[in-house]
Amino acid sequence: MALNGVFYSLMILAFLAFFVSRFLTLKTVKGDIRRLHSRPVYYGLNSLFLTGFPAVILLIFWSFAQSILIDEKVKQQIPENFITEDAPLNLIMSEVDRLSEGLKQLVDQGTLSAAKIKNEDSELFGIEDKLESAGVFLSSSISPEVLSASRAKFAMEAFGSSIRNWLAILVSVLGFLWSLKNSTAEFRARNHVERITLFLLGTAATLAIFTSLGIVLSMIFEALRFFGMHPWTDFFFGSTWAPSFSAGSELSILPLLWGTLYISFVALLVSVPIGLYSAIYLSEYASKPIRAIAKPLLEILAGIPTIVYGLFALTTFGPLLRYFFGDGGFLGVEWMSDSRSVITAGVVMGMMLIPFVSSLSDDIINAVPQSLRDGSYGLGATQSETVRKVILPAALPGIIGAILLAASRAIGETMIVVLGAGAVAKFAGNPLEALTTITTRIVSQLTGDLEFDSPETLVAFALGLTLFTITLGLNVLALYIVRKYREQYE
């Protein structure tokens, strides 16, 4: 039986256990629930947990262990001489995987019997045609080594799965019986159930940690593989980015870092003044109706998906700039050759960041106590003097934190630069020329047709790790600055 089938059966068993044990528990007190320690539902839940959980955990771990073990054994079956440079082990293994999945499909369809596959002596005639008509994709004709390996895998999996399934059901039934033993009136069912629930809640919370760990570990792992193929000194300190299909790619992050920082700088140049002044005006000067209208409107800019901004940069803003600055254009200069450029992506990214800066600054400015404003007005300062000399200096740590967070957001942005910035990787200074970023290259390297194990593909993980570190560093710095200088006016 497939994994889903067992899983669903266990679920059904667990539900049945709920009702049965609840019923039985009530019977022991002849329907008088006042004599039970906990409400009947807890006895039911107790059974449900004991019937379902251990069995499911067994399923998961067994399947996990089984796949690793079987993989190892199948690898050993492949003869040494079969593995060549053109056909490395993992390529062969993925063929074996596909083939055994295809065999499974044939058995499900009824075209082939499982027994036949498992029997090592029987030949499988016309297997290629059968697989094709079942819709299994074959790269080339099947070599006998691969066929026998997949048959072995099929057999091992069938065997392991059936043991696993029976074991799971056994464990489930045992759990049920154990819970029945406990379904007496004095059993503190509610406490047990609550403890299990607490454990489940805690597990959910630690998932967050596992995610982080997963991110970092997966990237580190692949990045290390990359650094095994390409010197890290060149990656971090070299000056050219030029991946090539043949050997001798130049893979250094510095030109990409330059592009990223340049574009982010332009984005901040647009968004910080506009965002900050908007926030100041809205919180200090604007009347209630204006604030009620303008603030949500600005927030809309934040809710628009970045693909929209990217398309806008590519098809509207870029050509507009080119109309002015490109050859044959309005100003008659030839500064811009393609509609994709630093300014195209930077200005549009700035548009996206305006509400980000504005709402963070707004919160920070509002947090400055009114007593400071009163003190300043009482001395005869104008509103702008109060803002410039009292409020902004008091809010400065928060505002710097907001700018750092905006920078972090700009550095990690992908869609706007993929569509609006271009693919040129060099240390250019002209903002009207195309320039690529770290995020753009991650996308291009991982969605190309390259082999997964080549340095050109794995470099994306090294890029990703660097990006993650930079943005994490900025976020932590922002948090630190805000926290450290916040005590000022407490």
Next chain:
Amino acid sequence: MTETSHTNSLFNVSDKTKNRNAAERRFRIYGILAISIGLLMLLVLASTIILRGTSAFQQTFITLDVDLLESKLDKKGNRNVDDIKKVSTFGYSPILLNAMKKVLEKHEIRTSLKKKALGGIISKSAPSQIRDFVLEDVNRIGQTVEFKFLVNGWIDGYIKGRYSRESVANSKFASAEQFDLIDQLLEVGVVEKKFNFDFIFGADASDQRPEAAGIGVAMVGSFYLMLVVLVLSLPLGVAASIYLEEFAKQNIFTDVIEVTISNLAAVPSIVFGILGLAVFINYMHLPQSTPIVGGLVLTLMTLPTIIISTRASLKSVPPSIRDAALGLGASKMQTVFHHVLPLAAPGILTGTIIGMAQALGESAPLLLIGMIGYVATNMPTTISEGLLSPNSAMPAQIYEWAKRADPAFIERAWGGIIILLIFLLTMNTMAVILRRRFERRW
């Protein structure tokens, strides 16, 4: 004694004060300017979307009477389905051409176009449209049926005003003579521009046929993505928040969790895509380009947002309610599930809707797990097929169209954006209404 500020009359506005007031006025102007620029950008964006996207909802169609000639489609004459299937779309082109010639005769229109150019007016999707129709019921062969076909993307572009006769002078896809013919057909009503439902509900099409491209299948892909995100992130997020907010003791372990969550919320989305590629696809061998992998990745992205907003909702329930329940002898767990959670529910729901709206618009992680570049042609028919077969999602589809240089595809990209924004607007409005309706002032 003459310059001191306080022996002067208050009516004498000193120069210094005048300067300061001028500076005040300038400052206000900067503020208004900043807001105006922001709003102007919003206006430009909105008008661009509307101007460039609404045309995708209309498409040019041509109405033709097609003779389903037995001589071309069923040479053996025995209505055998397998035999008829063997006739490929190539075989249907001649009957299409005949239909064209027929309609020209009927309306007495003369043209100098040759066969290829004449047939080229109609979209390349037309032959398979007829073929599907015939295969549905082979007894239709021999009848004359009226069909509405899409017109070739370039002609459609002409009707929509994108191309002129000069711009296609050197093109091999369209010619000025074709445009002349189309004008005449337009006059007699054979060709018309209509609302194009297929754009909303249909599948994507290949490079050659932008006129037939639709976002329908991608919408379904997005739906399955959101399904996975909802089913996974809501319970997990609420469970984690309950634990952190109500039960966890203040120790270094929980501090680490808190810091991790707030950092995760600020990680760039592409990093999640890398995670999805490395762990879900390479290590766990989940099928590539499928909504289930995309959903898992987006869940990880949305989880911190949901946790943060759920914790805020839980925090806002006043301690007096908890005290009341505990005072009556309820256990902590019962207090949380019977009292706190229901009261915090509107806030949690609002936060979830907003988180999902953000996930709906995400495209960067989907790029990396392969939900791009897949021409989704079939609507999935079952849930497991929907989750496990490769598909696209709306923002990914829009990106794919944006990459193709054909202006007809760019038009469709903007149209897709309109549809995406309608979804987002609906979700955000729902969230706001929920919040207003159920918000309690404690």
Next chain:
Amino acid sequence: MKDQTYLDRESNLTPGISKISAKNVNVYYDDVQALKDVSVEIGKNAVTSFIGPSGCGKSTFLRCLNRMNDTIDICKVTGQILLEGEDIYDPKIDPVQLRAKVGMVFQKPNPFPKSVYDNIAYGPKIHGLANTKSDLDEIVEKSLQRAAIWDEVKDRLSSPATGLSGGQQQRICIARAIATSPDILLMDEPCSALDPIATAQVEELIDELRENFCVVIVTHSMQQAARVSQKTAFFHLGSLVEFGDTEKIFTNPNDPRTESYITGRIG
């Protein structure tokens, strides 16, 4: 010639002619009337105290005197308030200049999160009262001396003002307010957030300040009013009930409401 004449003004310790003359002042917060028809004459070189139960409008009236009520949108002020003969609510007058002439100290000490020096220098700087750095230094020193805190902070002028004790902070705020050499100093319950020792220090200071300034102090403590002021105004439910010499108000008031308040039957 230095603009320092305010420092050497001749001191006239007997209460003199009116500095502030208020006639028929009414204040509305939206539809609610907070002050009804208040008329009073406030003299210079004297400390005038406003007393009354909470919510009687004394702080509201105080804030009218330097147009701080302007910062509240829903507040409407009618009537006439003359400062040395000029109506401070005249549309031609800039409140900014007014507040340089009428200084204010608030209930809770609110020094800016800046250094002691910068706090005091803020007012003179924005009003352009000092031409050179040494002028500014002198203003700061004199203000701090006037506020009886110079000795305590002279070695820590560049340290943050928020690091001082509550009583010191309030005296910094007083120094800050007098740095612009105002004619009038308004104090809104300046000691209510301070401990008894700090309160005593500030009360002593108030007595010294009356040499050079006209001081109006709002206080909810009758004992404080009796200690520091020469003239007292009693407010009740938005009206000015009685105004006169402090001694008379507290020993032999005219109005029965005043008597009820000082004997503790109301408020």
